[in-house]
Amino acid sequence: MIHLDKLTFGYSKHKKLFENLSMTLAPGHIYGLLGKNGAGKSSLLRNMAGLLYPLEGKIEVNGYEPKKRQPGFLQDVFFIPEEIYLPPFNISKYLSVLSPFYPKFDTEQFQQFIREFEIPKDNKLTDMSYGQKKKVLISFALAANTRVLIMDEPTNGLDIPSKSQFRKIVSSVLDPDRIILISTHQVRDLDSLIDHIIILENSEILVQHSMDTVSEKLYFGTLVNDEDNLRALYSEPSLRGFKAVTENTEQLDSRVDLEYLFNAAIKNPVRIKEIFNS
Amino acid sequence: MNQTFDLQRFTILLKLNFVEKGRNYMLTSGLFIGLLFILLVPTALSDEFLPYGAVLHFMALPLVVLLGGSVFTSSMFSQYTSPSTGIAATLVPGSILEKFLTALVVYLCFSVLLLGMFLALHYFTIDLGNSRLPENGNKYQYIPKPMLWYFACIYIISQGAFFLGSIYFSKFSYLKTAGILFLTFVLTIVLSSWLTSRLVDASVNSVPFVPWQVSAAITKVPPIKLLRARYIVYFPEMVQYMIYALPVLVMLGLWYISFLRLKEKEF
Structure with a gap:
């Protein structure tokens, strides 16, 4: 469960990106967050992930306050930012070092996603193309089986076949305990994937249905x-x-x-x- | 689940840190330890007294120990300098304390190792060098203890400052920290000398952490000759130990600020 209560955020106290935002996102749904450039979509997601701190109001994610960045919160929330970073080693090393942080990580599921996305297994992550890196991170995020999965422009850099693969895989991992929140400006990429829509405009939520x-x-x-x-x-x-x-x-x-x-x-x-x- | 510290999580974080940055650690350590050998070993290998041998030992303190330690320490939080790496590091499921301790442990290991290696090599190579020299000839001297203590004070404070600088500054953290440290150092000496010159009617070299060197006028022989006495004011032993404890307190303060900065870092 993600609950925002009168959330106000801005990079300075005089210029607020959004004010008094309140909403509740329930498990078992895939939410699409839409908004114009600069509307504050990424900032809203980063507030939820505990990367930015609200000026006022409260956020609660799975019962945790994101800004405290507690391990219990972090191991049940996965955030894929628009600009991703992967360390300079191959997939198996990446798995062996990072998967132990996620108690519900499913290695077989990860291997299956990697196969579906047709990622070469032995290449160094840093030698991969941007799209391939993104697919590795998406596969890892989905296999981590966190209760909250937040993705900021996940389809940027993906080719057309990969975009439909993405929709297929994401819809297959939704379960009643999981919230998936996707922000994008490429609305076509969310076609027949999301079941709820949120539109952010002029510091407020215009639509959330x-x-x-x-x-x-x-x-x-x-x-x-x-x-x-x-x-x-x-x-x-x-x-x-x-x-x-x-x-x-x-x-x-x-x-x-x-x-x-x-x-x-x-x-x-x-x-x-x-x-x-x- | 313990949300503050868990040994297993801490171990995995350390492993992640070494897998990600181990190569850089090895290269930096290798470079500076190699330099240490190059500067200290010549005194041990020659059968003749090398006049520059002692100078090399003195040079190794600032050039290798201080510079090497600071270069290494200023990379401790390098993953938090750019948004993409910073987000990845922040979202790793470990507590803020565990992430802080990971960097602290690595930096302490290297700093202590470098200083320890310098001291061990310094005494070993001086002893070995002296044993090869003729009985009645010139002998190498150890670096005086007060100078080593003074250096240790500077080392402790500067390491703490570079540790803070690595999380505080996103760009050019090494240069910015070094600049601030240098300015602070100069200002402290100037301020300290000015204050002491107002307290006593003498010229006082009151560099922090070391005994004062006083140069006072004792008589004036007309018409122009001035006689001065130079002496060193040693602090009582207890006071001197308290003064040596001050850098440790400063370092602890700098660590605490680094922790807060890590906690408050936003992306």
Whole structure:
């Protein structure tokens, strides 16, 4: 469980990145955190991982206060930053030195992920490409079986086949005790992976709902004429009219398009809030 | 689970530290221990008195022990200098105390080893060199004890300062720490001399940790000649030991600040 209570953070007391953020993330879900560049996604994740300290408010992760960086907290939370570091040795050495820190580490699972990602086993980690390094770290993080897994832009540097491998593997490791939180600006990479979405904008959380709620409240489809388009929360011209997001007043079924949802939330924040609060 | 200290976790952290940085440790140690041999061994190998032999021994103190120790110590928290390595190091599941102790143990081992090796080699090579020299000729002298004590004080404080500098400064930690230490050293001497000159009507060389050297006017012979007496003021033995304890207290203080800095480090 991750619980934020009136969290305020900024790199100086006068310039706050977010203020009074409150939310609860429950186990058994994969959360997607979206936001524009500079919205504070990475800072929020780092607060949760205990790498940055809040100015005000409280964070609780698995019953621990992250800023204390206690071993019990660290061995049950794995954070993959955007810029990763791997030490200068090969995979087996890396495993032998670091896996003992994680009591639930599953070596066989790790080997399986490495095979699926097609990582050469004997190469030095520092000699690998950025994408390969990222895949090694993702494999390690998933095999560590921590109750909380936080990933900041995990698909950066991954090629197209690896991105779908990533989605497949991540969805396979979700269990009822585990929270997976993924931040990205490449929203397509989260398609059909996340079951909850969080949109951070202008120091506040605009949306924090399950994908089921999103598809219940909003309709993603094509509008044929300009008149219909007036009620769109966000639209883009397409071959057959306008591809748009509208309020789902008629309870129609549609597939959530994360990119359109994000754009709608950024363009019409007040309306979006009203819709979700109704 | 003990959240503050666990021996098994500490052992794994030490192992990780050596696997990651062991090569650098070996290279630095090898370089400075090699230099120590190059400077100290010539006195032991020659059948003739080498006038520069004693100078080499004196030079080894600042050039190898002080410089080597500080270079080594200033790398103790190098993994926390960049965000990517810092995040990886911070998130390793060990307590802050265990991570701090890992660096402390490594730095203490090397510092004590280097100083111990210097002392052992110094006495051994001087003795061996003297045994090869003719009975009635010049003999090598050990470095005087007060000078060794004085050096030990400087060594203890500087090692503590470089240890703190390695976690305090993200860039150029060695140069910044060395600069601050040098300025502090000069300022302390200037301030100390100024204060003592106001206390006593004499010229006093009051370098910290060592007995004062006083040069006082005793008579003035007209018209211009001035007679001065030079003498050394030794502190009572107890006071001198207390003065020697001061660097240890400073070092403990520097360790504590390093610990707090590690605890507060954000990425």
